[in-house]
Amino acid sequence: MLANAVWTALGDRLGMLDVVATRDEGTLIGHLGPDILDDAFPTEGLAEALHRIAQRGRTPIAEVLLDQTALAGIGTIWASEPLFLRRIWPWTPAAEVPDLAGLLLMTRGLMVRSVESTSGPTVTGEGGRGQGSYVHSRMGRPCRRCGTPIERGVAGEPPTERPISYCPRCQPAP
Numbered sequence: 001m002l003a004n005a006v007w008t009a010l011g012d013r014l015g016m017l018d019v020v021a022t023r024d025e026g027t028l029i030g031h032l033g034p035d036i037l038d039d040a041f042p043t044e045g046l047a048e049a050l051h052r053i054a055q056r057g058r059t060p061i062a063e064v065l066l067d068q069t070a071l072a073g074i075g076t077i078w079a080s081e082p083l084f085l086r087r088i089w090p091w092t093p094a095a096e097v098p099d100l101a102g103l104l105l106m107t108r109g110l111m112v113r114s115v116e117s118t119s120g121p122t123v124t125g126e127g128g129r130g131q132g133s134y135v136h137s138r139m140g141r142p143c144r145r146c147g148t149p150i151e152r153g154v155a156g157e158p159p160t161e162r163p164i165s166y167c168p169r170c171q172p173a174p
Helices: 022-029 041-054 061-066 076-085 100-115
Strands: 151-155 162-166
Touching: 041 100, 061 076, 061 151, 076 100, 076 162
Parallel strands: none
Antiparallel strands: 151 162
16 A cells, blocks of 8 residues: 555556656656546547557557557556457457447456445456456356356467456457
């Protein structure tokens, strides 16, 4: 937990955290895309995010969603789960994703609902590790939709690769 007289920030299962002086924040966040949880995202940030993502063309959508320079705030849970719900193969080129704006707005909605949850990150509405998700952290367990074992792949290249969970039957490769 980090806090000052006005704000308190609580991190849960953070993959990485850099703490810097306020005067140096620009070196860490100046390159970031729009924050998906910003109140203005639906009206202002969405267009910028769509533009940044369009520039990535053939890059797999899972990799683009995890790229904080395209859109800030999405981690492995929030890349894996919306792709599952929309039945999108995580390695679909970003330029070929149908209704990308709808995908981003749905992702934002799921994240906002989860932030308001008292049980931690949840897509399903259930609490408990592995219960709040359809695919994330459920490798080898049966898909909640079709029963096929959930698999985990990799988005990105070393040393910044990230795990992506998916159902090979519900999210088949084209």
